[in-house]
């Protein structure tokens with residue numbers, strides 16, 4: 001990553017605030033978070049300093065998400081994988097909840 005922004009005191013402060021606000025990983029909801037992650041990557045137009053574009057992640061989840069982004073895939077956090085015992089998906093963005101695209105309704 002060639003983005004010098006991550007080395008700045010400004011970013012360190014933003015990241016520290018994010019981790020203080022949400023100390024548990026938002027990807028798996030089990031591990032302690034160690035990184036503040038941009039939900040929409042900056043290089044994809046995500047906001048750098050907006051808290052709404054930040055999530056706390058553990059090292060494992062961050063590595064998975066970064067790997068998926070580099071491969072051009074979307075990343076499903078561990079907490080959204082699989083289904084509940086009634087068969088409904090754990091992913092709130094699953095088509096089960098959102099329905100078919102507007103053109104197919």
Ligand SMILES: [Zn+2]
Nearest residue numbers: 025028058061
């Ligand atoms: Zn995690």
